[in-house]
Amino acid sequence: MKIVFLWAGWLSANIAGYYQVRTFYQPLPNAKPSLADYRTTIHWEPDIKTDAAGKATVSFYNAAPPTDVRIILQGITGNGEPVNTSASYKVGQQL
Numbered sequence: 001m002k003i004v005f006l007w008a009g010w011l012s013a014n015i016a017g018y019y020q021v022r023t024f025y026q027p028l029p030n031a032k033p034s035l036a037d038y039r040t041t042i043h044w045e046p047d048i049k050t051d052a053a054g055k056a057t058v059s060f061y062n063a064a065p066p067t068d069v070r071i072i073l074q075g076i077t078g079n080g081e082p083v084n085t086s087a088s089y090k091v092g093q094q095l
Helices: none
Strands: 002-007 010-014 068-076 082-090
Touching: none
Parallel strands: none
Antiparallel strands: 002 010, 068 082
16 A cells, blocks of 8 residues: 655555446347356446436346346445445346
């Protein structure tokens, strides 16, 4: 870890292990099933913004095999409060 003191009361830290957000790989919907259908993580989107009512729309392609899908949502409110919820559905059903 590298710490640089900028001025009294302020410092900058470069912490090993931290990295910038990367784009999550999402295969095309017509990709071969061996590449698209057996993923354990189907979608990851680290920067979802909600509207004034707290709503957001997220789109992704399901895995093809019949299975139960678990959705886990974690985030931080504008006030810095953590939020966490989960839901599940079966592939082929509409939410």
